[in-house]
Amino acid sequence: MKPVILFKTTRDAVRAQRLCKRNDISCKVIPVPRDISSECGMALEIDKNDLYPITEIFIKNSINHDIYNR
Amino acid sequence: MNHYFDNAATSFPKPKEVSLYMSDYIAKQGGTYGRSAYPRAFEASVKVESLREELMSFLGTKNSSQIFFTFNATVGLNTLLFGMDLHDCHILTSPLEHNATMRPLSKLAKEKNITFDYLPHGSDGKIDASKIDSVLKSSTRLIIINHQSNINGVIQPVQKIKAASGRIPVLLDLAQSAGHCDIELDNWDIDFAAFTGHKGLLGPTGTGGIYIKDPDKIEPLIYGGTGSNSDSFEMPSFIPDKYEAGTPNVAGLTGLLGALENRPVPLHTHEDFIELLDKISSIPQLTIFKAKNSNNQGPVFSINHCDYSCSEMAQILYDKYMIETRSGLHCAPLAHKTLGTFPSGTVRFALSVYHTKDDFDYLLSALRSL
Numbered sequence: 453m454k455p456v457i458l459f460k461t462t463r464d465a466v467r468a469q470r471l472c473k474r475n476d477i478s479c480k481v482i483p484v485p486r487d488i489s490s491e492c493g494m495a496l497e498i499d500k501n502d503l504y505p506i507t508e509i510f511i512k513n514s515i516n517h518d519i520y521n522r
Numbered sequence: 523m524n525h526y527f528d529n530a531a532t533s534f535p536k537p538k539e540v541s542l543y544m545s546d547y548i549a550k551q552g553g554t555y556g557r558s559a560y561p562r563a564f565e566a567s568v569k570v571e572s573l574r575e576e577l578m579s580f581l582g583t584k585n586s587s588q589i590f591f592t593f594n595a596t597v598g599l600n601t602l603l604f605g606m607d608l609h610d611c612h613i614l615t616s617p618l619e620h621n622a623t624m625r626p627l628s629k630l631a632k633e634k635n636i637t638f639d640y641l642p643h644g645s646d647g648k649i650d651a652s653k654i655d656s657v658l659k660s661s662t663r664l665i666i667i668n669h670q671s672n673i674n675g676v677i678q679p680v681q682k683i684k685a686a687s688g689r690i691p692v693l694l695d696l697a698q699s700a701g702h703c704d705i706e707l708d709n710w711d712i713d714f715a716a717f718t719g720h721k722g723l724l725g726p727t728g729t730g731g732i733y734i735k736d737p738d739k740i741e742p743l744i745y746g747g748t749g750s751n752s753d754s755f756e757m758p759s760f761i762p763d764k765y766e767a768g769t770p771n772v773a774g775l776t777g778l779l780g781a782l783e784n785r786p787v788p789l790h791t792h793e794d795f796i797e798l799l800d801k802i803s804s805i806p807q808l809t810i811f812k813a814k815n816s817n818n819q820g821p822v823f824s825i826n827h828c829d830y831s832c833s834e835m836a837q838i839l840y841d842k843y844m845i846e847t848r849s850g851l852h853c854a855p856l857a858h859k860t861l862g863t864f865p866s867g868t869v870r871f872a873l874s875v876y877h878t879k880d881d882f883d884y885l886l887s888a889l890r891s892l
Contacts, residue, residue, distance in 0.1 A: 461556075461761075462555060462556030463574070484559075494556065494558070494559035
């Protein structure tokens, strides 16, 4: 299964999706998986190969995130 | 002809994209902010976040993460003033404050042992920054400035006031100035600000927000669901969720985005406006209330007539010329006391970018005929 990136806020999820788009990294907006949290927010599903470059970009843009490898 | 001169109450007309964006959201797009992950909800969330980014240039800040949405400037000012834990201290305000500030302050005075004084000023209410030292106390915790008066349009010299205030935090009420004046929250080193979306920014009612330089200093006013930390009864401590409980006015915020992305080119110049003020000043039956210096003049002014009350004058202007104005105290009794027009009030005229020189000529001829 593809890894999932979790965010504290909707704002960070929106900013993260935009950064993926801008950097030609494919991602899918999904509900936060129930086995991770009872959270009602959104998360990003991403290809494993893109994980390292995109998290570098997130860190550079001060986007708080956690990675969940399924 | 544009006969609507009540833009300090709410702007009209608005860019056509305001209603287009809103009707598109309501009729076709829909979706809530956060909470869900399907594309409709995500796109609605993107709109709200795009607005937050768009507002940066209007507020003069590089950090959109310090902008939080409220339903208007009044809710914003209440959030700030009741969230600061002010008690047993002294506050300074401008002499032209609106009741959106004065009523919360009055409550704080009664319940939290707050005292307040007014900043030194000239006869038009413009603050004299060189004299601020004389009113500062060791207990002064906050300075509140109504950036642009909703009565006579005076624009306060914020940068000088901040420089003269040392480390005392400054709260700016941008209700009248946002969209009309240059605002530089970062360069002026402003601590707190509140703005509305439906006046100079030309958006719909029910939109606005606050800016907080250091969010650790303000507790939320409203508690509730945020779509985050949903397993907890506690409000999130992180931003923007800390200040944005409950479903936001997505339709309104989308409309405000439409306004900001489609700013109209002004149909008159500042010089045209000052020329209008000069001509009105020369009408013998009228007393005009405006800034002494035209460089500090925002697009609002008031008048009184030697024979008619302000309410009679407003009615005549509408009945004879269909000119829409607001008469009375404009929710700003302090400003009227400062200007010597309390309790009788004034007739207020507030322009928008949509007024032309022809509209000014029409207004002038109506005022001359009174």
